[in-house]
Amino acid sequence: MNVLFPWLFGAIMLILVSGIFLWPLIQSRTAKKNDHRGFLIPAPLFNEEFSSELSNDIALKPPKNQSLEAELPHHYGMDRMILMVRDPHWLFAYWELTATKNEQFTNNYGPEAWSATHPVLRVYDITDVDFNGKNAIGYTDIHVSENIDNWYIQVGEPDRTFCIDLGRMFSDGRFITLLRSNTVTTPRASLSDRLDEEWMWIEGLYRSIGRFQYGISSPMIVEEHALRKGVVPLGISSPGFSRKD
Amino acid sequence: MSKGYLCLVLHAHLPYVRHPEHADFLEEKWLYEAITETYIPLIKIFDQLIEEQVKFRITITLTPPLLSMFTDPLLQERYVQHLDKLIELIDKEEGRTYGSPFHETALMYKKSFHDARSIFCDRYNRNLVSAFKKFQDLGRLEIITCGATHGYLPLMMLCPEAVRGQVKTAIDLHTRLLGRPPAGIWLPECAYAPGIDEILKENGIKFFFTDSHGILYASHRPRFGIFAPIYCPSGVAAFGRDVESSKQVWSTQEGYPGDFEYREFYRDIGYDLDQGYIGPYIHPDGIRIHTGIKYYKITGKVDLSQKEPYNHWRADEKAAQHAGNFMFNRQHQVNHLAGLMDRPPIIVAPYDAELFGHWWYEGPKWLDYLIRKIAFDQDTIEMVTPSDYLQRFPCNQVATPCSSSWGNKGYHEVWLCGANDWIYRHLHMAAEMMTKLANQHHNAGGLHRRALNQAARELLLAQSSDWAFIMSTGTMVEYAVKRTKTHILNFLRLYSEINENRIDEGHLSYLENTNNIFPDIDYSWFAPGMDLPKAASF
Structure with a gap:
């Protein structure tokens, strides 16, 4: 069954797709969960991947950005956990968990283990640590629901290094890692404490700079124009404009 | 001196x-x-x-x-x-x-x-x-x-x-x-x-x-x-x-461009004049657009309908004054700083x-x-x-x-927020795939080289920060989304065609003609290198 199922699904999708392609390409906003996979069929590369995905996420709710992504594959058939820095206080993570990983977990911890556990993001502070999974300075757990595959994480700490695990937690608190992310360092949000004896900072210079504002660039023009007229011009660093209806 | x-x-x-x-x-x-x-x-x-x-x-x-x-x-x-x-x-x-x-x-x-x-x-x-x-x-x-x-x-x-x-x-x-x-x-x-x-x-x-x-x-x-x-x-x-x-x-709001004598951006004849007259000079579907011909000055904090006629001589005087003001401020700034620095x-x-x-x-x-x-x-x-x-x-x-x-806000939020975060799942994957392609195909020739080069073009076009930016502003989002998707889909198709050695030359030529940026691109620029910084540091 395990082997047959992907092919069956592929065949059904092929039929579906040939149908979809006949529609004018205007259904992007209302596209349903399966549509974007359908579009993939012409590229058999991904056949395997999404078919294996099917078993564990067909019942999932579409993520919030689904409609925007419509025709793109949401899964690439690869276990991955990507961590990105948004600013000194926030990180963003997205991940993909394949059915294989899921099966491995079930094989190791028993058929009931998946339903007996819930997903947890474990955020490790590994500043100045050569992280081996056990030597983090500290960690925070974020209990998330089954349906999501991305998350904004408020770490609230500039200039620290982080790494996160996606894992499953048993009711007794046992945590099993499924995916581990890359490591990231949050940017500083203030002057560095490290001073250079040869190039000692000139305090008066810094005082003359005083307070300053972030974000003086084309986005600001867009905002100012919007404020001024209730009209939002399209601002890239560029011209191009449209009126808000 | x-x-x-x-x-x-x-x-x-x-x-x-x-x-x-x-x-x-x-x-x-x-x-x-x-x-x-x-x-x-x-x-x-x-x-x-x-x-x-x-x-x-x-x-x-x-x-x-x-x-x-x-x-x-x-x-x-x-x-x-x-x-x-x-x-x-x-x-x-x-x-x-x-x-x-x-x-x-x-x-x-x-x-x-x-x-x-x-x-x-x-x-x-x-x-x-x-x-x-x-x-x-x-x-x-x-x-x-x-x-x-x-x-x-x-x-x-x-x-x-x-x-x-x-x-x-x-x-x-x-x-x-x-x-x-x-x-x-x-x-x-x-x-x-x-x-x-x-x-x-x-x-x-x-x-x-x-x-x-x-x-x-x-x-x-x-x-x-x-x-x-x-x-x-x-x-x-x-x-x-x-x-x-x-x-x-x-x-x-606070700088020179808001001066009342300067030209008002939002009173354009593309919007102001009768469809019958302006029709041939706006979009053929009747969509009103800016023509660049604007006759009013900013005037003041007044409604668009209350704007007064532009006078380019006066605006010109203001530009000269503002240039003088800018220079004066820089001189002042430099004099002050020079006293503090060696x-x-x-x-x-x-x-x-x-x-x-x-x-x-x-x-x-x-x-x-x-x-x-x-x-x-x-x-x-x-x-x-x-x-x-x-x-x-x-x-x-x-x-x-x-x-x-x-x-x-000074960091990366404009390009990584609820409106555009979904793109990175695809952009990162495509970038990795491109690296893999460049690694697997040394000195490709003919059709293969063309497909590899086009894949690199499509990846680059998908990566424009402009798309993420437009999505975050909430206007013209559809175009930005469409561009992102189109280039990623083009890339994915080329990726599988190259891997499976079944390049569709007709489609490739179409892409080369449509997305013809970087005629001299070399896909090998995307090959992995030992000497690159660790991703961890960003």
């Missing part, structure tokens, strides 16, 4: 908007408007200054998409058609406004459109790159490069090969069109993260810019703050944006080029006055480019700049 330096930087960029599939593509008009309102007016003042032997030094980024569009025969032809329609319209306007307070302004546009045509067609033979190259070769402009498609590099550092692809592709095109490799780069959105400088170093780039806090928050703490560059540990210099000179020029301070003032002329109609005039005043009316400040500065002061402090951008 000057006491300090002013480093004016104009960042000229538009995303690659070339749509051969449709004769009237709205987004292509971004380019045509920018040519008429910004690039040609800048060229006009530079030419005039050179003719009158007025000295100036300005740094300008010409991004690879802009260079590519400037040299594209289809877009050149379409621009001429666009301009001819505009000239036809202004000829009618000359008659329509006769005897009204708008007539003078109509005549002003008439002259400026005719000048544009003669500069574009006759003086530079439709190729604006040759104008900028001329100014470079005369030592007036230092032209620097940018990411190949203005990709947002810090969010790409997960796959440093992708950043390297952006940088190498950009340098290659720049060198071919401008005759020499760029010494510096404008990091797209002024966005830096540690590690990027190593890739710049590897490719011969000597300097870049960050926003003020990129330098102020560097570690170790920089001695001179933003008034001298620092060297990254890689040896590449980083210049920080000045705080004081930013808002005066950028802001319509070397002349450098004031780095970067602006979007499109601010001048497009958003702020009188901007090019202001720049013209500023250059002349600096040349003749004072000797406190001297205009320099980063290369000039580094030549005079090769010894600078070593420190690591802070990850930052010039976007709202």
